[in-house]
Amino acid sequence: FDLADSYLPAFEASIKGGKARSVMCSYxxxxxxxxxxxKALLEDTLRGAWGFDGYVTSDxxxxAGIGPGPFGGKGGHSYAPDEAGAVKAALAAGTDINSDANTQHSTSSPYLREIPPGVANGTIPMRDVKAALVNSLALRFELGLFDDITDQPYWHVPPGTVGAPEHVALSAKAAAASMVLVQNEGGVLPLKAATSLAIVxxxxxxTRALLGNYLGxxxxxxxxxxxxxxxxxxxxAARNAGGAVTIAPIPVQDAPVAGELEAAxxxxxxxxxxxLAMGLDTSVEREAHDRSTLELPGAQMELVRKVAALRGGADAEDSKPVVAVVLCGAPPALEELSSLVPGVLVGFYPGAQGAAAIADALFGKANPxxxxxxxxxxxxxxNESRPYGDMDMTAYPGKTYRYYRGDQRLWPFGAGLSYTSFALSSARFEDSADVDAGGIPSRAHWPDRSDGLLRGGSEFEESRLRPGLTEAARVSESSRAKSLVVDVTNTGNLTGATVVQVYARPSETERLVSTGFSAAATLQRRLLAFRRVELAAGDATSVRFAISAADLRLVSDAGARTSVPGTFVLEVTDSGAGAAD
Structure with a gap:
């Protein structure tokens, strides 16, 4: 169930919809x-069911890890008895290219060592080698990599392309759009300029922490x-013109040296x-280095508590403005920080232009x-009821926003605030299946503002209407998608952007359990589609999403994705999954 429901859909969409031509098999x-x-994944599913015609490379x-190893400093799976057996198994399964971990350019990889003697002694079929060669070279021929250099565009990219202004601008735009304001009590953000400001x-x-794990x-x-x-x-400091700025860092996870914490x-x-500039970096989380705790490491929370004690004042107007910026790849536990600091901006690892994006968001130069x-x-x-490392998605309390049923949620998937306000209204179905430019149907689960009920099965009929839906809609597997339309209004005083999200969930769980869909019956919400909308103050627009019966299919306990008779709740929100819980 988990393989079909959670892990394979993104790969399938990349192959069928995105026309990807290369795939990496993992450790x-x-x-x-x-x-x-x-072979079941690489040949039967990837090439067979999905029609993939590119090449597969190993991580x-x-x-080497198919055999006893070692690889990456660790032992292998011992699925094959030795390196020769590992190479034979990889080729037979459809792994066309071997990327080796031990040399910079893979000039001494297991394929190079084991294929010649394996073919010579008959243990590796030549047909497997030829198939890997064809798959590996076909795309290169299509790209013209074997043509004369004068006709190859890749040999004529000017040096000025690297760091070109338009590319830097695009990086800056992406960083700015990724800023998420998760808390803004008392309107502490945006900050006022020309003040005495401490960044601790x-x-x-x-700088380096902005870039995350993999980078050029x-x-x-x-x-x-x-x-x-x-x-x-x-x-x-550049945006605090006319004011003074003091920068006082402490380590991410090591104990501060004498005087560092006190200076901050x-x-x-x-x-x-x-x-408060808090969070994680690659000393805490990176490939092959997982965190063992959700807590902010080192003396970070000690610093937060000491700074929070300095706020003073009985209310927001009288107290010292204190806000936090959090850099992270995966989310740390921040409930204590959120109880002590009124404003929290999550910056993730925003890239080379990330510092400017953070500063612009803090001072209102950009609206998160x-x-x-x-x-x-x-x-x-x-600590909820089962080992944290157990990755069964549906076993209580559930994993991810889709299946989580516990009470330890701080900020939900899809949440995010703005310095302006938005209203969603008049959700309705229309016959046209056209989707506005930029409206990208996407998989996921349900939210907080009510929209409507669809009837499921080979045909879906809206059986009841919630506020905002004014007419019935019928969708079948063979028909065109229906258009779900919602009006969005910027009700605030500033230009800003929000992300309209459409979620779905099945409501007739007893029927699902009795018909072989017991895991799917625990589904809390799934994102069907989303679209980012930017509006000036007072402006409004209509956002259109194509919704079809195929979007409401569920995965059976046996791993088959299919349409299921029953009632589905559709909801539209810009506040995140489970915001109405």
Whole structure:
């Protein structure tokens, strides 16, 4: 169930809809079979059911990991008895290219070592080698990589393309759009300029931490050089024109050296406004280095508590403005921070232009409009009824926003605030299946504002209407999609953006359980579609989504995705999944 419901759909959409021509098989095993030796996935599903006609490459070292290993400093799966057996299994399953972990350019990979003797002694069929060669080279011929260099565009990309203004502008736009304002009590944000301001915490002047785990070279000095990037503190200072800025960092997870924590607290005490720059970096989370706790590491929460104690005042107007910026890849537990700090901006790892995006959001130069791509849980989430490492999606209390049924949610998937306000109204079905430019149907689950009920099965009929839906809609597997239309109005005083989200959930759970869909019956919500909308103050627009019966299919306990008779609740929101719980 989990494979068909949670893991395969994104790959299937990439192959069928995105026409992807290359796929990487990973280190892990699926149902006991390593991914790069898994014929059921690579041949039967990928090439057979989905019609994939590109090439499959291993992740670095994954072929070696089919055998005893080692790979990546660890032992292998021992699915094959030795390296020769691992190569035979990978080729037979459809892994065309082997990326090796032990040499920079894979010039000594298991394929190079084992294929020649394997073919010579007959243990590796030549047909498998030829198939891998054809798959590996076909796309290169299509791209013209074997043509004369004078006709190859890839040999004629001018150096000025790297770091070109239009590319930097696009990076800045993406960073700005990704900022998520999750808390703004008393309207503490945006900050006022020309004040005495202290930026304290591990990311007070972050540069490298903005970039996350995987990245290319940023500056002329080499891969690790970030000297050409501007830090968070620098960008905040630039926007605080006429004011004074003090930058006082502490380590991300190590104990502060003598005087560091005290200096940060002293800077906060002396300032009119405080920005707590908190969060994680690659010393805490990265590939092959998972976190063992949801807590903010090191002395970060000690700093938060000490700074919060400096706020003073009985209400927001009288107290010192204190806000937090959180950098992270995966969400830490922030409920204590949220109880002590009135304003919280989540910046994730926003890239080379991220410092400017953070500063613009804090001072209102840009209006945050992003939404959370995952749920922020409270610390008690890890202690709910079963081992945290158990990745069964549906076993109580459930994993991800789709199946979670516990009470440890802090900020839900899809949540995010703005400095302006929006109203959604008059959700309705129309006959046209056209989708406005930018409206991208997407999979997921249900939200907070009521919309309507659809009848499910080979045909779906709206049996009851909730406020906003004014006419019935019928959708069948063979018919065109219906258009779900919702009006969006910027009811505030500033230009801003929001993300309209359409969620669905089945409501007749007893019927699902009795017909072999017991796992799907635990579904709480699934995102069907979303669209980002930017409006000037007072403006309004209509957003259109194509919704079909196929979007409401469920996965059976046996792993088959199919239409199921029953009632489905559709809801439209811009506040996040489960906001009405």
């Amino acid at each position: 892990n095993a699926i149902n006991g079979v390593p991914a790069c030796a898994n 670095s070292g994954a072929v 915490g591990p990311h007070a002047n972050a 070279q940023q500056c002329p000095g080499g891969y690790g050089d970030v000297a050409c990037l501007r830090g968070v503190g620098q960008e905040i 607290v002293a800077a906060a005490a002396a300032a009119d406004t405080v920005v 409009g992003g939404k959370l791509p995952f749920t922020f849980f409270k610390r008690g989430y890890v």
